[in-house]
Each structure stands twice: as C-alpha cells, then as structure tokens.
Amino acid sequence: MSRLPLIVVLAALLADCDQNMxxxxxxxxxxxxxxxxxxxxxxxxxxxxARDDLERENVAGTKPALSAELLARGRVRFGIFCSPCHGAGGDGTGIIVQRGMPRPTSYHDDRLRAADDQYFFDVITNGHGAMYSYASRVPPGARWAIVAYIRALQLSRHASLDDVPADERAKLENSP
Known part of the structure; x- marks a missing residue:
C-alpha cells in the first residue's frame, strides 16, 4: 500500500511531460x-x-527526338496550358481574348516561325510579356512536347507540297 502514493505521484509527473510540437x-x-x-x-x-534538380536540368537541356508520342503529348499539354490564350490553332484568339485580355502573338507570325525551339522553351519556362512563367506547372519534358506541337501547328499552315516526302506526295497526287 505504500507504493500507491509513489505510483500516483509518478503518473502525475509523467502526465505533465506531454509537451510535443x-x-x-x-x-x-x-x-x-x-x-x-x-x-x-x-x-x-x-x-x-534540391532533389531531382539534376534530372530536371538534364531533361531541360536535352531536346527529345520527334515522335508521334511526343506530338500527342504536346497536343494535350498545349490544349491545357496554351490554348486558353493562344487558341487551338495557335493564332492568338483564345478564350481570354474574348474576355478582354491582350491578344498574344500568333505562332504563325514570321518572327515566331523563324525563332528556334529553345526560344519557345525559354518563354514557357520564364514567361514573356503578359505571359507568366509555367516552370512550376509544366515539367521540362512536357515543355519540349509543347514546342514540338507548336512547330507542327506552324507547319500545318505554311507547308507546301514540296515539304511532303516523295512516297506520300504520290499518294496525295493520285487520290481523287
């Protein structure tokens, strides 16, 4: 029975030591x-x-090879991040223009058609003019995919029959 007061005192002391974060x-x-x-x-x-910075930097510095998968990914990412301002065709008539925001430059402008791919990558990364940076929203691999899709959009409006490979050109010329 003499241990009961000691146990009660120890329990009270331990209960008081419950300080945490x-x-x-x-x-x-x-x-x-x-x-x-x-x-x-x-x-x-x-x-x-920082974790993954080296890998992210390697992806940002290495332009991937053009493929159907890259263009498909670029089309999806372009639709999510770019088309609200630049429009689905890249001509600068997105939904924000209809709501009163400034019209972005068309991708079909001669200046942007002459720009290199790194320019588009840098604009997506750092922003330009009224466009803010998408570096935190679009990973580097997706930025390269968007650049590839922008080039496809530009080519779609400014391609000539001479740009089509010979075997494909023959199919086009023989089609009704």
Missing part, C-alpha cells in the same frame, strides 16, 4: 528568430542541390 513556439516565415540571429528562413548549405 503542438505547444512549441512558432515563428512566421519572415519573422526574426533569436536562435538564428536573424530571419527564420535559412539558406541551404553551399553546393547543395
């Missing part, structure tokens, strides 16, 4: 923290690389 002091992102002698936001150590 819920009752710790919280600092706002830009507030000062006495522990760090400055802002709560800490710089990462030098020469650190």
């Amino acid at each position: 819920d009752v710790q002091p919280r600092y706002g992102e830009y507030s000062r923290a006495p522990l760090f002698r400055g802002s709560v936001l800490r710089r990462p150590p030098e020469n650190t690389i």
Whole structure:
C-alpha cells in the first residue's frame, strides 16, 4: 500500500511531460528568430542541390527526338496550358481574348516561325510579356512536347507540297 502514493505521484509527473510540437513556439516565415540571429528562413548549405534538380536540368537541356508520342503529348499539354490564350490553332484568339485580355502573338507570325525551339522553351519556362512563367506547372519534358506541337501547328499552315516526302506526295497526287 505504500507504493500507491509513489505510483500516483509518478503518473502525475509523467502526465505533465506531454509537451510535443503542438505547444512549441512558432515563428512566421519572415519573422526574426533569436536562435538564428536573424530571419527564420535559412539558406541551404553551399553546393547543395534540391532533389531531382539534376534530372530536371538534364531533361531541360536535352531536346527529345520527334515522335508521334511526343506530338500527342504536346497536343494535350498545349490544349491545357496554351490554348486558353493562344487558341487551338495557335493564332492568338483564345478564350481570354474574348474576355478582354491582350491578344498574344500568333505562332504563325514570321518572327515566331523563324525563332528556334529553345526560344519557345525559354518563354514557357520564364514567361514573356503578359505571359507568366509555367516552370512550376509544366515539367521540362512536357515543355519540349509543347514546342514540338507548336512547330507542327506552324507547319500545318505554311507547308507546301514540296515539304511532303516523295512516297506520300504520290499518294496525295493520285487520290481523287
């Protein structure tokens, strides 16, 4: 019976030690923290690389080979991210223009037809003019797919019969 008061006192002491992260002091992102002698936001150590940054950089720097799968993916991504402004045909008559926003340049403009693929990739990544950056929304592989689809759109309006391979041209010429 003499152990009962000791057990009750120990149980009361242990119940009082239930402090966890819920009752710790919280600092706002830009507030000062006495522990760090400055802002709560800490710089990462030098020469650190965020997870998947190397892989993302490799994909961004390597243009994939043109394929039907790449164009199909580009068409889907273009429809999601680009057509609201640029329109389904890339002529700059998307739904936002109908709602009063500025009209983007048509992809069929001579200046954009002469631009290299890296230019389109960089504009998707960093934005340009009224267009904001899509770097956080569109991964690099999908950006290259969109660039390939933009080139297909440009070719669809400005192609000549000489651009068609000889065997396919014969089929076109012999069709009724």
